[in-house]
Amino acid sequence: MRERTDGRGFATRAIHAGERPDPVTRAHKPPIYATSTFAFDTAAEKEDSVDRALAWEPGVHFYSRTSNPTNRALEEKVASIEGAEDAVVSSSGMAAVSATLLAHLGGGDHVVVGDELFVITQVLLGDDFPRRGIDVTAVDMTDLEAVEAAITPATKVLFYETSTNPRLRVPDQDALAAIGHRHGLIVIADNTFLGPALVRPLEHGADMVLHAATKYLSGHGDAVSGVVSGAKALLDPIRKQTDTLGQAASPFSSWLVMRGIRTLPLRSRTASANALELAEYLERQPNVEWVRYPGLPSHPDHETARRLIDGPGGAMLTFQPRGGVDGMAAFTDHLRLCDIGVSLGDIHTLVYPQPKRGGLVRVSVGCEDVDDLLEDFALGLSFVA
Numbered sequence: 001m002r003e004r005t006d007g008r009g010f011a012t013r014a015i016h017a018g019e020r021p022d023p024v025t026r027a028h029k030p031p032i033y034a035t036s037t038f039a040f041d042t043a044a045e046k047e048d049s050v051d052r053a054l055a056w057e058p059g060v061h062f063y064s065r066t067s068n069p070t071n072r073a074l075e076e077k078v079a080s081i082e083g084a085e086d087a088v089v090s091s092s093g094m095a096a097v098s099a100t101l102l103a104h105l106g107g108g109d110h111v112v113v114g115d116e117l118f119v120i121t122q123v124l125l126g127d128d129f130p131r132r133g134i135d136v137t138a139v140d141m142t143d144l145e146a147v148e149a150a151i152t153p154a155t156k157v158l159f160y161e162t163s164t165n166p167r168l169r170v171p172d173q174d175a176l177a178a179i180g181h182r183h184g185l186i187v188i189a190d191n192t193f194l195g196p197a198l199v200r201p202l203e204h205g206a207d208m209v210l211h212a213a214t215k216y217l218s219g220h221g222d223a224v225s226g227v228v229s230g231a232k233a234l235l236d237p238i239r240k241q242t243d244t245l246g247q248a249a250s251p252f253s254s255w256l257v258m259r260g261i262r263t264l265p266l267r268s269r270t271a272s273a274n275a276l277e278l279a280e281y282l283e284r285q286p287n288v289e290w291v292r293y294p295g296l297p298s299h300p301d302h303e304t305a306r307r308l309i310d311g312p313g314g315a316m317l318t319f320q321p322r323g324g325v326d327g328m329a330a331f332t333d334h335l336r337l338c339d340i341g342v343s344l345g346d347i348h349t350l351v352y353p354q355p356k357r358g359g360l361v362r363v364s365v366g367c368e369d370v371d372d373l374l375e376d377f378a379l380g381l382s383f384v385a
């Protein structure tokens with residue numbers, strides 16, 4: 001890590017960490033190292049590099065599935081902003097979830113997880129883990145007594161999301177870490193829905209934090225990527241697992257994510273402010289049945305969110321237009337600015353209608369002019385009875 005980022009503020013580290021002018025060309029921005037393999041001057045040099053790379057020593061490059069300089073630069077940037085010793089990037093958020101859990105769980109182990117996890121994480125835990133002999137118990141992470149009661153002598157890991165999908169429940173991270181550590185567990189947070197500009201779970205006791213870097217870290221909806229951060233001793237087996245499962249990050253995606261992180265604090269601030277305005281607006285509308293936004297006093301975890309989350313409460317909100325599925329479609333299908341799309345954390349506002357959940361609408365609020373978003377939402381709601 002460059003000395004000039006040590007001890008600096010979050011925004012400074014988001015911009016500078018992991019970046020150095022290219023030593024050969026002096027290019028100011030880090031290049032995309034589009035290479036599968038690396039060449040050596042001598043057989044002895046090759047032997048030394050291969051031995052170290054296959055002991056999964058970070059930053060030793062001999063083959064890009066195992067390590068690549070662009071991927072390493074992103075790892076250094078993420079470790080710096082998370083306040084972590086190290087980080088491991090991978091091909092997607094699901095690669096980060098699966099490699100992290102599989103590196104630390106085996107047959108006969110038990111894991112306690114949140115009961116409203118990202119749907120593909122649920123598929124992994126529900127379909128794949130039983131085949132591997134790993135037991136899973138899902139509990140409401142805001143019910144601390146239920147969390148503690150779910151822990152058994154076989155439990156190795158406590159895994160939660162910092163804000164859940166779609167109810168946006170915000171668990172008390174400090175309390176979860178205290179419970180987990182009292183029982184000797186590894187505490188892992190998926191912070192995809194908030195991002196490190198708004199909360200850093202390692203500062204609240206988690207042992208590791210992971211992200212779909214696809215979302216807020218990239219911020220522009222143009223890359224698929226995952227990353228996990230924490231102590232090197234916990235990450236070493238994940239680095240190896242990422243390699244053996246073939247989950248290597250693409251250097252191009254890592255370069256895009258690195259570019260995104262430089263503006264993460266700016267985007268998080270703007271999107272959060274927009275989300276609060278939209279949530280307050282929606283709560284005032286007679287044809288909106290309810291609004292869920294952690295920054296509203298009406299949210300069940302408002303006090304926890306105020307304590308943990310920087311700014312008003314993140315940039316995700318969920319609401320229910322009147323009229324169930326018909327009301328939902330009337331709203332989403334008449335928007336002119338906001339697109340219907342599944343992802344989140346994009347600088348563009350995305351709405352995600354969920355007919356199987358009664359017609360609620362999840363909104364990933366972007367960084368547009370808030371007046372334009374308000375106008376678009378007013379247009380959509382004008383078609384709701």
Ligand SMILES: Cc1ncc(COP(=O)(O)O)c(C=O)c1O
Pocket residue numbers: 092093094095097118121161165190192193211212213214224225226
């Ligand atoms: C909370 C959470 N974790 C993990 C993932 C998986 O990320 P990816 O789509 O990059 O595999 C997602 C994707 O939406 C997510 O919302």
